[in-house]
Amino acid sequence: DTEVTQTPKHLVMGMTNKKSLKCEQHMGHRAMYWYKQKAKKPPELMFVYSYEKLSINESVPSRFSPECPNSSLLNLHLHALQPEDSALYLCASSQAPLGDWNSPLHFGNGTRLTVT
């Protein structure tokens, strides 16, 4: 199993809703990442979890709240989002955290989020 699985594939939510994005990997990877990607732009790093602990928060607004329940799962909780938060949210994992060992990031297919 060499996949990173993200659910849901698509999500439409209102600005007052609370929703969660989910990401799962069973490759034994010890680092997991959230990226945000707008159309025709590169992925932008949001959060990094190393060995299930939050190691990097790229000054992301608090309306995005990450959670790593165990080494295989990564969630992104969403609350009171704005229309400009509409984007593709990509989860990735790597065998070890970058800096410890430069193993490549494996990306999921993303959740396409629309905030109305």
Place this chain on the structure above:
Amino acid sequence: GQNIDQPTEMTATEGAIVQINCTYQTSGFNGLFWYQQHAGEAPTFLSYNVLDGLEEKGRFSSFLSRSKGYSYLLLKELQMKDSASYLCAAPFGSGYNKLIFGAGTRLAVHP
């Protein structure tokens, strides 16, 4: 600081060879990655270079010159399915623990 530059768009003909360049500026260096991303899909890993020289993987090769802050991705025998964005990425941060992407090069392969 951190900066990665790539051309925005390129076009090429099926069966031809294309070279996609990437220049980077960083206070330190800890390797460079190339990813391919088809429209609406996830980025997929192509190559990683940390030492100078050419790494060949089938139709795709990647080159690195650390002294020049320069890399390129070489695609041979182009196929229509190679139409995609190609993203150059490097680890940045005090512990080289953040993978930061260049803007990407959109390659269109024509018959």
